[in-house]
Amino acid sequence: MKKLLSLLILTGTLFAQANSIFTLNPSVNSAGMGNVGIAHADVRNVFHNPAFAGLKKTHYEISHVKWLPNLADDMGYQSMLHTSDMGWSGEIFYFDYGTQTEADFGGIILGDFESASFRMSGGYGFGFNDWLVGARLNFYHHNFIEGIDVGMNYGFDVGAYKEFGNASVGIVLKDVGGDTEILEQTLNLPMSIGVGVGQKFGNFTLASDVKVFEDYNSIGIGGEYSLGVASLKAGYYTESEFDVDYFTLGGGINEGMVDLSLAYYYNADSFHNETLMISFGFNF
Numbered sequence: 001m002k003k004l005l006s007l008l009i010l011t012g013t014l015f016a017q018a019n020s021i022f023t024l025n026p027s028v029n030s031a032g033m034g035n036v037g038i039a040h041a042d043v044r045n046v047f048h049n050p051a052f053a054g055l056k057k058t059h060y061e062i063s064h065v066k067w068l069p070n071l072a073d074d075m076g077y078q079s080m081l082h083t084s085d086m087g088w089s090g091e092i093f094y095f096d097y098g099t100q101t102e103a104d105f106g107g108i109i110l111g112d113f114e115s116a117s118f119r120m121s122g123g124y125g126f127g128f129n130d131w132l133v134g135a136r137l138n139f140y141h142h143n144f145i146e147g148i149d150v151g152m153n154y155g156f157d158v159g160a161y162k163e164f165g166n167a168s169v170g171i172v173l174k175d176v177g178g179d180t181e182i183l184e185q186t187l188n189l190p191m192s193i194g195v196g197v198g199q200k201f202g203n204f205t206l207a208s209d210v211k212v213f214e215d216y217n218s219i220g221i222g223g224e225y226s227l228g229v230a231s232l233k234a235g236y237y238t239e240s241e242f243d244v245d246y247f248t249l250g251g252g253i254n255e256g257m258v259d260l261s262l263a264y265y266y267n268a269d270s271f272h273n274e275t276l277m278i279s280f281g282f283n284f
Contacts, residue, residue, distance in 0.1 A: 019190055026047055027044055028044075028262065030222075031250060032224075035248070043057045043089070054134055058085045059081070059281055061081040089134075094116060094117075095117040100112065119139065155176055169196070173192075192211045205225075218240070220238075229254060263278075
């Protein structure tokens with residue numbers, strides 16, 4: 001499906017919202033739990049809390065998400081994650097807007113073009129007085145249309161995590177950094193502060209995250225039931241910016257070196273009413 005996007009670009013509407021792409025959750029592991037991950041200790045959740053790199057586990061993972069399938073058949077995002085047993089983490093996030101149709105203000109079709117957004121991250125986590133703490137440096141770039149250079153932007157995340165018996169708490173400050181000027185528009189990073197709590201009840205874990213952005217907030221709550229090598233997940237996520245609510249389902253298999261995760265979003269009232277996410281990883 002080709003999308004007539006150039007008018008949005010030329011008027012600055014897309015630019016003004018562009019960095020919101022970087023709030024999308026690349027962690028399939030947490031997506032099935034209502035996008036909850038700030039206090040759910042797992043190296044696969046370093047996007048939510050960079051302190052989890054301090055778990056010092058070697059893990060490789062790739063994930064794929066088909067985004068807004070009801071609007072477009074060629075739009076989605078991929079990520080590649082690596083964490084090491086020395087506390088380092090690295091991630092590449094790539095959002096593909098698909099093929100766009102370029103037109104001028106008079107509606108004359110000028111041709112097609114490809115557009116994408118990109119983030120590259122590197123972080124470190126470690127233990128400190130019964131806490132896990134960590135930080136992550138992010139580099140952001142948009143490539144919307146030939147001849148319009150958005151340039152590279154940067155930001156960082158810091159987070160902490162602590163367990164109190166079967167309970168846990170996490171806090172994170174995300175996307176703190178500079179702004180980018182493009183076509184007389186300012187691209188602000190979607191800076192946020194988030195707090196998460198978790199509680200284990202035997203094989204069942206219940207967790208919740210609250211994130212506060214400059215103009216909106218989000219809340220997620222979810223649960224995971226462990227069956228040994230497999231797990232089942234469910235959750236709920238709401239976000240005030242677009243007034244959307246999602247029910248989520250997920251599951252995974254983690255046996256030896258192999259890790260497979262699936263997640264599904266559903267909202268009957270939204271134009272974005274369903275999304276399927278999948279990831280495949282290796283543990284060492």
